[in-house]
Amino acid sequence: MSTLHEKIDDLVNGDDWRLGCGAANCVYYPKPKGTVCTANLCSCAQKARNIVGRVKMLLMKDKETWSDIPDFGDHMTLEEFKDSCDCGAYVNYDGIGQYASATQESSVYVKPSDVFNGLLDTSYTHVVWYNK
Numbered sequence: 001m002s003t004l005h006e007k008i009d010d011l012v013n014g015d016d017w018r019l020g021c022g023a024a025n026c027v028y029y030p031k032p033k034g035t036v037c038t039a040n041l042c043s044c045a046q047k048a049r050n051i052v053g054r055v056k057m058l059l060m061k062d063k064e065t066w067s068d069i070p071d072f073g074d075h076m077t078l079e080e081f082k083d084s085c086d087c088g089a090y091v092n093y094d095g096i097g098q099y100a101s102a103t104q105e106s107s108v109y110v111k112p113s114d115v116f117n118g119l120l121d122t123s124y125t126h127v128v129w130y131n132k
Contacts, residue, residue, distance in 0.1 A: 053119045057108070061121075065107045069100060074129040081127040082120065085112040095131040099124035 069075055076084070081097060084090045090097075090112045099106040099121060105128050114120050 053114070053117060057119060057121060060108045063107070066101075066104045067107075069103070069105045069128055072130070074131075075100065075126060076129065077126055078120070078122065078124055081110070081129065082115050084129075085115040090129060093132075095129060097127045097129045100126040100128045102126060 081090070092111050092113050094112075097110040097112075099108045099110055102125060106124065108121070108124075110120070110127055
């Protein structure tokens with residue numbers, strides 16, 4: 001079993017992954033075909049979305065490449081990106097970010113919603129933001 005598969009297995013079987021919060025409108029993930037989620041803020045639904053987001057991030061990091069930072073885009077520290085998202089300067093509809101170091105850009109994408117959903121990868125130090 002590869003390291004990636006072990007990390008995904010740890011996420012899915014870890015203490016954070018509990019379906020069935022007991023709420024009357026609890027949504028289980030994955031939803032049965034044809035059902036509509038009526039409890040977007042249900043703790044189970046949020047945990048499921050976070051797990052899916054973390055798995056997607058692990059898959060991207062597994063194929064990660066690095067390149068020089070282009071002349072366009074806004075290069076900033078991870079903290080500056082987080083602060084910009086917190087104040088509403090960046091939202092998902094405005095563009096996309098890519099994790100970076102002080103000198104290079106990663107192929108792994110980051111969205112402003114990752115800040116609010118607890119999916120921000122703090123192993124990176126910088127972000128390059130690209131407006132649409």
